[in-house]
Amino acid sequence: MMPLERLLIEFLLTFLTREELNAFLRSPQNTATLVGGLIAVSGALLGTFLLLRGLSMTSDAISHTVLLGIVVAFLLMTAVFRVEGDTSSPWLIVGASLAGLGTVALTEMLYRSGLVRQDAALGLAFPLLFAIAVILVSRFVDDAHLDEDAVLVGEIGLAWANTNSHCFENCDSVTVAEDHPAAKMTRQCVNCRELGISPRDERAEFIEVCGNCGFYSPARAWSAGLLEREPALVFFPKSISVALVMTLLTLAFVLLFYKELKLSTFDPALAKALGFRPGALNYALMALVSLVAVGAFDAVGSILVIAFFIIPPAAASLLTDRLALMLLLSPLIGAAGAVFGYDLARGLLFGFLPIGDAIALINRLFGLELVEEWDSSISASMVLVIFLLFLLAWVFSPRYGLISTALRRVNSRRLFDDQVVLAHIHNHQFTAQAATELRVATLHLHFRWTRRKMGRVLARLRALNCIRIVSGGAVLTERGEERAHRFRATMLEAHNMPSSLE
Amino acid sequence: METRSDLALSIDDLTVAYDEKPAIWDIDLDVPEGALMAIVGPNGAGKSTLIKAILNLIPRAAGTVSFYGAPYERARSLVGYVPQRGSVDWDFPTSALDVVTMGLYGKLGWFRRPGAAERELALAALEQVGLVDFADRQISQLSGGQQQRAFLARALAQDAQIYFMDEPFAAVDAVTENAIVNILRELNQRGKTVLVVHHDLQTVAEYFDWVTLLNVEVIASGPTAESFTLENLQKTYGGRVSYLHGGQLLAAGAP
Numbered sequence: 001m002m003p004l005e006r007l008l009i010e011f012l013l014t015f016l017t018r019e020e021l022n023a024f025l026r027s028p029q030n031t032a033t034l035v036g037g038l039i040a041v042s043g044a045l046l047g048t049f050l051l052l053r054g055l056s057m058t059s060d061a062i063s064h065t066v067l068l069g070i071v072v073a074f075l076l077m078t079a080v081f082r083v084e085g086d087t088s089s090p091w092l093i094v095g096a097s098l099a100g101l102g103t104v105a106l107t108e109m110l111y112r113s114g115l116v117r118q119d120a121a122l123g124l125a126f127p128l129l130f131a132i133a134v135i136l137v138s139r140f141v142d143d144a145h146l147d148e149d150a151v152l153v154g155e156i157g158l159a160w161a162n163t164n165s166h167c168f169e170n171c172d173s174v175t176v177a178e179d180h181p182a183a184k185m186t187r188q189c190v191n192c193r194e195l196g197i198s199p200r201d202e203r204a205e206f207i208e209v210c211g212n213c214g215f216y217s218p219a220r221a222w223s224a225g226l227l228e229r230e231p232a233l234v235f236f237p238k239s240i241s242v243a244l245v246m247t248l249l250t251l252a253f254v255l256l257f258y259k260e261l262k263l264s265t266f267d268p269a270l271a272k273a274l275g276f277r278p279g280a281l282n283y284a285l286m287a288l289v290s291l292v293a294v295g296a297f298d299a300v301g302s303i304l305v306i307a308f309f310i311i312p313p314a315a316a317s318l319l320t321d322r323l324a325l326m327l328l329l330s331p332l333i334g335a336a337g338a339v340f341g342y343d344l345a346r347g348l349l350f351g352f353l354p355i356g357d358a359i360a361l362i363n364r365l366f367g368l369e370l371v372e373e374w375d376s377s378i379s380a381s382m383v384l385v386i387f388l389l390f391l392l393a394w395v396f397s398p399r400y401g402l403i404s405t406a407l408r409r410v411n412s413r414r415l416f417d418d419q420v421v422l423a424h425i426h427n428h429q430f431t432a433q434a435a436t437e438l439r440v441a442t443l444h445l446h447f448r449w450t451r452r453k454m455g456r457v458l459a460r461l462r463a464l465n466c467i468r469i470v471s472g473g474a475v476l477t478e479r480g481e482e483r484a485h486r487f488r489a490t491m492l493e494a495h496n497m498p499s500s501l502e
Numbered sequence: 503m504e505t506r507s508d509l510a511l512s513i514d515d516l517t518v519a520y521d522e523k524p525a526i527w528d529i530d531l532d533v534p535e536g537a538l539m540a541i542v543g544p545n546g547a548g549k550s551t552l553i554k555a556i557l558n559l560i561p562r563a564a565g566t567v568s569f570y571g572a573p574y575e576r577a578r579s580l581v582g583y584v585p586q587r588g589s590v591d592w593d594f595p596t597s598a599l600d601v602v603t604m605g606l607y608g609k610l611g612w613f614r615r616p617g618a619a620e621r622e623l624a625l626a627a628l629e630q631v632g633l634v635d636f637a638d639r640q641i642s643q644l645s646g647g648q649q650q651r652a653f654l655a656r657a658l659a660q661d662a663q664i665y666f667m668d669e670p671f672a673a674v675d676a677v678t679e680n681a682i683v684n685i686l687r688e689l690n691q692r693g694k695t696v697l698v699v700h701h702d703l704q705t706v707a708e709y710f711d712w713v714t715l716l717n718v719e720v721i722a723s724g725p726t727a728e729s730f731t732l733e734n735l736q737k738t739y740g741g742r743v744s745y746l747h748g749g750q751l752l753a754a755g756a757p
Contacts, residue, residue: 052594114521259615263604266594270656273557273583274608275575321595321640 005241031160031237038243039296040334042250047309056310061126062100063293063305068133069099100290154301159239165219169232174216184211246295300379307383315390318397341382347374419487426484438473510535510695516565518555525551538690539712540700547717549699553666582662592642599637605659627659647678664695
């Protein structure tokens with residue numbers, strides 16, 4: 001991870017000064033938005049395929065069970081390999097991905113047994129793994145990064161503080177040994193505990209121990225006051241590089257296997273028959289979902305991750321019916337949710353509506369005393385905004401939105417009413433019954449419509465210049481005649497097929 | 503047992519079992535090149551299972567299948583497959599043209615993307631089934647018959663030697679049925695081998711020159727004129743068949 005970060009920083013330093021970059025990264029808002037945005041982008045890309053495969057809830061299951069992988073890897077590292085446990089270590093990510101795949105495999109095994117249904121299999125597998133993880137955490141892990149709060153909603157607001165330091169100039173590292181002038185030597189009793197005596201006892205034996213010896217990276221050395229020249233440092237939040245790497249991996253996977261993913265999502269049988277490997281592809285997809293879920297775990301906890309996977313593609317699917325466009329729209333929606341979500345957490349809806357003012361207004365209007373300060377969970381706010389964006393698509397989507405669907409329904413009902421009346425006139429005009437069938441005053445009785453409804457339809461048809469009223473009876477104009485014919489033709493075509501086949 | 507390579511399809515001792523119950527049992531079937539064959543049998547006879555087992559989509563319990571003497575892994579490009587229409591989600595965000603283009607993915611292999619040449623081939627296949635005007639239509643906006651024809655066009659685009667179609671006539675309108683029959687005949691004239699899971703006994707003799715009667719085991723297989731007899735049908739369906747379709751079947755099945 002470190003060389004990659006360094007490469008990225010060197011690239012960024014061609015545009016920015018070091019001070020500007022540090023200032024940018026030190027802002028909690030920038031880091032949180034960036035991390036949230038990257039998680040949203042990678043989640044939305046993978047989520048598009050999950051949604052289309054009917055596997056939405058799998059992302060929820062995986063985001064929970066990665067905890068097991070994290071905990072087991074954490075315990076192995078600290079207890080067996082004696083290395084310092086760190087929640088952004090690649091080993092934790094590997095462990096978590098394996099746990100994610102384990103969830104999928106366990107679910108499939110339960111389902112294949114034929115004894116439980118697919119949704120139930122998922123409901124059986126992931127609580128088991130999650131419960132084991134929770135027990136392990138509460139029993140063995142004593143670390144601030146793995147407490148229950150972090151599991152619930154994550155700590156994206158603190159992401160800026162956990163950094164790797166990179167040094168670019170005056171990079172003097174220092175090794176403090178016992179003979180170093182800065183070494184702090186203390187006396188330590190070696191046999192006190194063994195003999196159960198106090199250090200003042202005359203039998204106590206002492207050795208000199210160095211309290212601050214060890215290797216000092218330039219950043220640590222500078223802050224410990226061991227250096228005379230200030231090193232040129234950049235502090236890079238670890239979460240950004242984790243999120244960036246998983247976004248790049250996701251992007252590469254989707255771009256590289258776009259065709260194969262599309263086919264095996266739409267028609268896995270054909271994919272298999274053509275020699276693609278839908279099973280392997282499915283596991284690769286799930287491995288990436290696990291990877292993103294781990295990356296997201298630190299930032300947004302395990303419960304809200306599913307929102308980053310599923311809501312953006314659900315919104316995008318209402319806006320387009322092309323997969324490629326869906327893959328473009330859903331990351332955009334997710335990223336927008338991350339950006340505006342941070343604002344919302346700080347009390348600004350969609351970047352310009354101050355919630356505090358709204359609460360103040362409500363207080364004034366209703367004489368309430370609600371707290372006007374607004375400061376809430378960042379990850380939850382991001383999810384809320386993504387959902388608001390979904391809501392907008394759901395209501396206003398030009399093709400599938402509630403409004404356009406309702407309008408279309410009203411419109412087609414109206415069109416149908418018009419056509420029925422036109423057809424009726426067409427069938428009866430110039431016949432012996434024309435006088436009784438087409439009399440405007442009684443026309444509504446033939447349709448069992450109300451007089452008002454018939455009045456509306458006739459008024460509309462007259463306004464459209466489709467009918468005329470001649471001595472109390474309805475008559476088609478030339479235009480009305482043409483419409484009646486055209487309707488008949490299209491109705492027939494809808495039931496039959498193109499003429500090229502006949 | 504030796505496999506003859508002049509046979510388009512040769513199946514030996516094929517058995518597929520779900521749990522312990524065999525879905526198809528000890529199938530031996532030789533299909534000569536150029537046959538237009540119906541596979542008929544009652545519900546649960548294993549017709550779809552047979553096709554899926556032939557194409558290696560489900561595990562075989564026993565038996566071998568060869569295409570022109572080669573196993574499926576080496577004969578993939580010779581084989582075209584039209585699954586049941588209900589096997590996919592038609593709300594998938596894609597167009598009719600795109601679905602047809604999927605038939606060409608096998609030839610493209612991994613990573614390569616379809617280009618202008620594939621687009622032309624797919625459009626030509628759509629033209630053949632009378633759907634070229636619907637190329638850019640979202641697939642959920644196609645009628646059931648049109649969806650079935652899109653699947654057919656996809657198989658045509660594959661340009662295979664031997665086709666497997668799983669109930670292409672299920673719940674389609676008369677025009678689509680006609681279109682499918684015309685395409686079957688055209689494929690037949692071009693020397694392709696076609697196996698169709700079929701459920702309408704009344705049209706078997708009219709549409710197909712070969713027939714396989716299946717009820718877990720192969721009851722009879724051969725030219726329609728010889729094999730599609732009332733006696734074989736009764737063996738396949740039990741007593742019900744003459745009761746249901748009696749007169750017409752005798753007319754259609756008797757030489």
